[in-house]
Amino acid sequence: MTTANDAQISSVPPAQMAAWRAFLEAHAHTTELLARELKDSQGIALTWYDVLVQLHEADDHRLRMQELAERVLLSKSGLTRLIDRMERHRLVTRSACPSDRRGTFAELTPEGIAMLRRAAPTHLRGVREHFAELLDDDEATILADLLGRITRAASDATTTDRCDE
Amino acid sequence: MTTANDAQISSVPPAQMAAWRAFLEAHAHTTELLARELKDSQGIALTWYDVLVQLHEADDHRLRMQELAERVLLSKSGLTRLIDRMERHRLVTRSACPSDRRGTFAELTPEGIAMLRRAAPTHLRGVREHFAELLDDDEATILADLLGRITRAASDATTTDRCDE
DNA sequence: CACCACTCGTTGCTCATGCAATAGTCGCTG
C-alpha cells in the first residue's frame, strides 16, 4: 500500500510497543489476582463488587440500568443478567422509574451495603498492595494523566467511527 | 462507620486510586476498540491474533500448549478449545512432542502466517493510533517501567500466596 | 524395577458475556 509493507508492520516504536505489552500484562495479572482474592475471601466476583461500588456512590444508592452498564463497562444485556444474579442473592433490587416507564432502577439493598462493607477492605488492601504501593504520588499522577489521555482517545474513536470509518 | 473502618476504606490514596481507575478504563476501552477493529477487518478475535503472534515469534513457529497458554494469558483448558477452533480454520496444527509423549505442539500453518500478515497492519495501526501516538518516547519508557513493576509484584504474589495466605 | 508423586493436555460442567431481535414506552411532528 505504501512504499514499504515493513514500514507499516514495524510502525509501532519499540518503547511504545514495550509499554503496550507491559500494559496488557499488568492488567491481566493484577485483575486476576484481585478477582481471586475477592472470590476467596467473600465469594463474590469482581464485577459484583464493581456494581456495589457504583450503586453506593450514586444518589439514593440506585442507578438506571443503562447508566450502570456504562459505569461497570458492560453491555446492556450483560448487565441485565448480572443484576438478575445479584437480585437472587438479595444484594440489589429492581424498581420502576416513575418518570419514565421504560426505565428500571437497580438499587442497593441493606444486604448489598453489608456485603460492600465486608468486601471493601479485602479489595482495597489488594489494590494498595498490588498497585498503589508501587507508585509514589508523582508517578500515580503521571500514570493517571497518560492513561486518561488514552481513554479519551479511545472513547472519541468509539463514538466517531460510525461516521468516518 | 468508625474511624478505623474509614481509615481502612480510604486506605488507597487519591492519586493512586485515580490512577487505578484510569488504568481499568483505559484497558477496557482500548482493547474493546482494537478487538472490534480486528473483527471487522479480518473476522478474527484478538485472542486468535495473539496466538498467531506468539507462535510466529517462537522457534520453528511452534510452542507447547502449556507455554503458549502462559504467553497468551489463558488457562490450559481455555487454550485447548481455542486451538481446537483455530485448527478447524487451518490456522494452526497440533503435533506430538517427540521427547515427551505427554506434550503437544501448536504450530503455525502457512494459512496462519498469511492471516497474521493480513491482520498485523490493522492491529498495529490500532495500537499506534489508540496508544503509541499518545505517548512520546520518555513517557512510553516510564509507563513500561511502572507497569513492569506492577506486573512483577502481581506475579510474585501469585506464585507465593500458596504458602503465605 | 516397582512405585508414587507430579506434569501435560483434554473433557464435562457451569457460568458469564455480546449480538440481534423483541415488546413496551416516550415524545415530537404533522
Next chain:
DNA sequence: CAGCGACTATTGCATGAGCAACGAGTGGTG
C-alpha cells in the same frame, strides 16, 4: 391526537472461559 422514530430493558442464541476430574506419561526413590 395519531403515527412514527428513537430509546429502554429483556430475551434467545451462540460463543468464550475457568475449575475440577481424568487418563496418559514422566522421573526420582527405595
